[in-house]
Amino acid sequence: MQADLFLAQAESLNLLPCDGQVHDLGLVLAKREADELLHQLQHHVPWQADTALIAGQRITSGRQVAWYADQPYRYFHSGVLREAKRWDLPVLDAIRDRMEQLSGAKFNSCVLNRYQDGSQGMGWHSDPEAQGPHSVIASLSLGGERKFAFKHKLLDERRAIFLQHGQVIVMKGDTQRYWLHAVMRTSRPVGPRISLTFRDFPESEDWT
Ligand SMILES: O=C(O)CCC(=O)C(=O)O
Numbered sequence: 001m002q003a004d005l006f007l008a009q010a011e012s013l014n015l016l017p018c019d020g021q022v023h024d025l026g027l028v029l030a031k032r033e034a035d036e037l038l039h040q041l042q043h044h045v046p047w048q049a050d051t052a053l054i055a056g057q058r059i060t061s062g063r064q065v066a067w068y069a070d071q072p073y074r075y076f077h078s079g080v081l082r083e084a085k086r087w088d089l090p091v092l093d094a095i096r097d098r099m100e101q102l103s104g105a106k107f108n109s110c111v112l113n114r115y116q117d118g119s120q121g122m123g124w125h126s127d128p129e130a131q132g133p134h135s136v137i138a139s140l141s142l143g144g145e146r147k148f149a150f151k152h153k154l155l156d157e158r159r160a161i162f163l164q165h166g167q168v169i170v171m172k173g174d175t176q177r178y179w180l181h182a183v184m185r186t187s188r189p190v191g192p193r194i195s196l197t198f199r200d201f202p203e204s205e206d207w208t
């Protein structure tokens with residue numbers, strides 16, 4: 001019932017003007033719950049610096065990542081082979097259930113990002129595994145509030161939303177095909193942030 005209500009509300013609130021849907025589900029976790037989850041993830045996830053190959057050079061970003069999945073998925077992204085870790089973090093189970101209920105989708109993996117402060121962000125990109133018309137990515141934000149921005153690939157259209165501690169957004173439909181998104185850097189003092197992005201990876205496919 002609760003989930004149906006959320007879905008009904010979310011359908012009416014599309015952040016994008018066209019070519020995709022981004023629904024803001026608002027603050028889904030109570031502050032205490034979000035605090036506890038942030039604390040557990042800070043300490044129990046084996047965070048690793050993200051790397052990319054740019055013009056033949058291996059670049060290490062300040063942002064840290066971890067990728068959990070039900071299957072040993074792997075893919076190439078920015079010239080670097082990424083491999084999923086076995087889904088063995090019990091704290092993620094309940095959150096996945098919640099995100100599936102809220103979004104009405106099923107997820108077989110979760111990419112986590114950790115931004116130490118406002119100097120760390122994520123550049124413009126779209127998520128390659130979610131290009132299909134039925135793909136859904138549900139994202140939970142914890143910690144410092146950050147600006148999450150969208151830029152249309154063909155039209156002169158931009159949108160943005162500030163993501164707070166315990167807030168969930170869902171990206172679906174053509175969003176990844178037509179829009180880029182980014183986590184903007186800021187000089188505003190802002191504490192560490194972790195995002196949990198739940199996804200459904202197609203089996204054994206490689207993206208280059
Ligand atoms: O940190 C975020 O909220 C967004 C992360 C993101 O875009 C990604 O992991 O692909």
Ligand SMILES: [Fe+2]
Pocket residue numbers: 125126127181
């Ligand atoms: Fe993304």
